[in-house]
Amino acid sequence: MSHQTFWKPEKKIKEKKSYSSLGQRKKSKNPIPDWKKDIFAHHQSRPSRADRAEFPLEVISELIEETQGLCQCGCGRKSTQTHHVMPRGRSGRGVKTNAMRVCDTCHDRIQTNEEELQGWITTYSLTYGPRFWFDEQDWEEYNRKQAARERVEAEKKEHLESMKPVMELITSAAGRTLKAKEVRLLEAMDDKQMLVFTNMISDALKNFSVPASSYGYGERFED
Ligand SMILES: [Zn+2]
Structure with a gap:
């Protein structure tokens, strides 16, 4: 016993050592495979969160021109800054539909007044649509998730449709609606199981025609 307890941890340590040295050797010897390089390049080419919040200069100059250099609050002063209508801390991006040219005074006020901030968010939602602060990447992710949601919904609907025949079969044979736990x-059955189950029930009912509602086993036992 004592021999074993001594021997075991020793072996573990040895294993650990050889693992790490092997890992290091592997890392330095093997070059990064091309497929991995592609992934790294892809990740590096994606702009950071801070980059995505930055308004491009062309967006700013376009906006200045469109607003004649005035603060969009309507105060009449010249605009000096570009405000993120949906704040960058709330994933507001540096896109034109999220940009508002303002003066220093109005910018300070909006940024410390949640009610006014929300007011502009509402205005921009009405003008540019919900999610007006999205950039291309946001839309890409949003559409991908939306498509996935729709796919799941469709599959669920299809599954419920596939349940219908067997549900009707059992309902009419049992002379009652199915209980929630039965549904x-x-x-919980997948399509294959459903098919097996449906065929089985259907065959069973074909060869065993009992008038519905009476002489069920359950009823006799209850008596
Ligand atoms: Zn202003």
């Missing part, structure tokens, strides 16, 4: 049981 859940059917829902």
Whole structure:
């Protein structure tokens, strides 16, 4: 026993050492495979969060021209800054539809007044649509998630449709609607299981025609 307890940890340490030295050797010897390089390049080419919040100069100059250099609050002063209508801390991006040219005074005020901030968010939502602060990457992610959601919904709907025949079969044979836990049981089956189950029930009912509602086993036992 004592021999074993001594021997075990020693072996573990040895294993650990050889693992790490092997890892280091591997790292320095093997060059990065091309497919991995592609992934790294892809990640590096993606702009950072801070970059995405930055308004491009052309956006700013376009906006200055369109607003005749005035503060968009309507105070009449000249604009000096570009405000993120949806703040960058709330994922507001540096896109034109999220940009508002303002003067120093109005910018300070909006940024410390949640009610006014929200007011402009509402105005921009009405003008440019919900998610007016999205950049291309946001839309890409949003559309991808939306498509995935729709796919799941469609699959769910299809699954419920596939349950219908067997549900109707059981309902009419049993002479009652299915209980919630019974529906859940059917829902838990995948399509293949559903098919097997449907065929089985259908065959069983074909060869065993009992008038619905009477002489069920359950009823006799209850008596
Ligand atoms: Zn102003």
